[in-house]
Amino acid sequence: MNEHSNWYEFSKGIIKENPNLVTLLGMCPTLAVTTLASNGIGMGLATTFVLVCSNLVISVLKNVIPKAVRLPCYIVIIAGFVTLIDFLMKGYLPALHSQLGVFLSLITVNCIILGRAEAFASKNPVFKSVLDGLGMGIGFTLTLFCMGSIRELLGTGSWFGLSVPWLSKHPMTVFIMPAGGFFVMGILIAIVCKLKDRKPPKEIGCSSCPHKESCSDEQKAECDGKEAEAV
Amino acid sequence: MSYIMIIVSCVFVNNIVLSQFMGICPFLGVSKQVKSSVGMGAAVIFVMVCATAVTYPIYLLLERFEITYLRTIAFILVIALFVQLVEMILKKKLPPLYRALGVYLPLITTNCAVLGVTIGNIDNDYTFTQSLTNAFGTGAAFTLALVLFSGVRARIEDCDFPETFKGVPATMIAAAIVSLSFMGFSGII
Numbered sequence: 001m002n003e004h005s006n007w008y009e010f011s012k013g014i015i016k017e018n019p020n021l022v023t024l025l026g027m028c029p030t031l032a033v034t035t036l037a038s039n040g041i042g043m044g045l046a047t048t049f050v051l052v053c054s055n056l057v058i059s060v061l062k063n064v065i066p067k068a069v070r071l072p073c074y075i076v077i078i079a080g081f082v083t084l085i086d087f088l089m090k091g092y093l094p095a096l097h098s099q100l101g102v103f104l105s106l107i108t109v110n111c112i113i114l115g116r117a118e119a120f121a122s123k124n125p126v127f128k129s130v131l132d133g134l135g136m137g138i139g140f141t142l143t144l145f146c147m148g149s150i151r152e153l154l155g156t157g158s159w160f161g162l163s164v165p166w167l168s169k170h171p172m173t174v175f176i177m178p179a180g181g182f183f184v185m186g187i188l189i190a191i192v193c194k195l196k197d198r199k200p201p202k203e204i205g206c207s208s209c210p211h212k213e214s215c216s217d218e219q220k221a222e223c224d225g226k227e228a229e230a231v
Numbered sequence: 232m233s234y235i236m237i238i239v240s241c242v243f244v245n246n247i248v249l250s251q252f253m254g255i256c257p258f259l260g261v262s263k264q265v266k267s268s269v270g271m272g273a274a275v276i277f278v279m280v281c282a283t284a285v286t287y288p289i290y291l292l293l294e295r296f297e298i299t300y301l302r303t304i305a306f307i308l309v310i311a312l313f314v315q316l317v318e319m320i321l322k323k324k325l326p327p328l329y330r331a332l333g334v335y336l337p338l339i340t341t342n343c344a345v346l347g348v349t350i351g352n353i354d355n356d357y358t359f360t361q362s363l364t365n366a367f368g369t370g371a372a373f374t375l376a377l378v379l380f381s382g383v384r385a386r387i388e389d390c391d392f393p394e395t396f397k398g399v400p401a402t403m404i405a406a407a408i409v410s411l412s413f414m415g416f417s418g419i420i
Binding site for chain 1: 249250251252253254255256259300301303304307308311312315342343346347350351354395396399400401402403404406407408410411413414
């Protein structure tokens with residue numbers, strides 16, 4: 001992986017390996033907080049901050065952390081930064097903090113962060129890990145911004161709180177409800193697949209799972225066996 | 232709030248998957264067959280109830296020393312260790328149960344529904360028994376959503392979608408429709 005340029009490591013997260021739309025990680029916050037465009041951006045930036053910091057620290061400590069207990073170690077590092085951003089937001093952006101609510105604490109278990117720690121930061125030099133975190137974070141933020149904009153425009157007829165002339169007369173409330181979240185996400189994944197001219201991922205399976213390297217072979221076989229049966 | 236109200240509220244009205252968007256990854260990943268979704272659901276109920284029983288006293292301890300801001304770190308660490316412990320105990324003592332739940336256990340550590348429930352119990356000021364009821368109800372809600380959705384998915388396998396929508400996009404849109412049907416329960420409490 002070392003032959004890739006720094007620019008590649010940075011830019012791959014934005015479109016080519018977009019964590020939401022291509023590798024289908026971190027679905028929960030993507031669907032839950034994107035009822036408003038501003039919430040999407042806030043959540044995206046908070047996650048980017050945690051992603052960059054945890055990638056940095058994990059990459060620095062990659063030779064110190066024993067392999068057997070690496071997952072708990074990563075989780076503690078991530079949870080530390082989440083607590084930090086939680087405090088910062090409570091202090092400086094209290095309105096956004098109350099909008100995001102419990103999902104701010106749940107950044108800890110966002111599989112994008114653990115997935116990047118496991119798949120990238122634990123194997124690569126520090127500078128590249130930071131770039132990777134930044135790229136993935138920006139990709140995540142952009143997706144959340146798109147989702148939030150679509151849902152806010154169609155659901156409430158406004159954008160960042162400014163009402164849009166024609167749409168505000170005919171808001172489709174279903175788009176800011178949970179069902180609308182699933183719907184917009186499905187359409188976005190389909191559009192990205194169409195633009196990239198490739199088939200959409202068949203299933204969310206073992207290959208994109210952040211736990212894939214910690215699973216025993218027996219468990220992997222069972223996971224894949226179940227998939228093979230289902231297909 | 233009475234215990235029945237808590238259960239009805241978390242199973243139908245505020246279904247954790249379909250209206251609060253927690254635990255979407257296992258919801259989409261493991262719902263391919265009814266059998267595996269029941270297994271996953273059982274593992275989640277078990278871990279949720281036990282994790283609540285463990286984290287509730289820990290929160291009291293954090294409160295005692297006025298360091299409640301450490302709750303995210305403390306809870307996730309306890310859940311991760313607990314899941315590991317359960318896996319080891321089941322492997323040694325109850326091999327049949329381990330074979331049934333084993334695959335799903337490591338996945339549960341990063342299932343945000345478990346952390347979400349333990350934090351939600353604290354935010355809602357539930358008592359210890361109310362917390363346990365809430366954890367059980369939420370686990371049951373997760374299982375219900377998973378089992379219902381695995382039935383829906385068996386049907387959409389046979390449908391003729393446009394090429395771009397085959398696979399995950401179709402699954403998402405089906406999830407939207409299932410979630411729409413749960414909106415009918417809103418307002419009954």
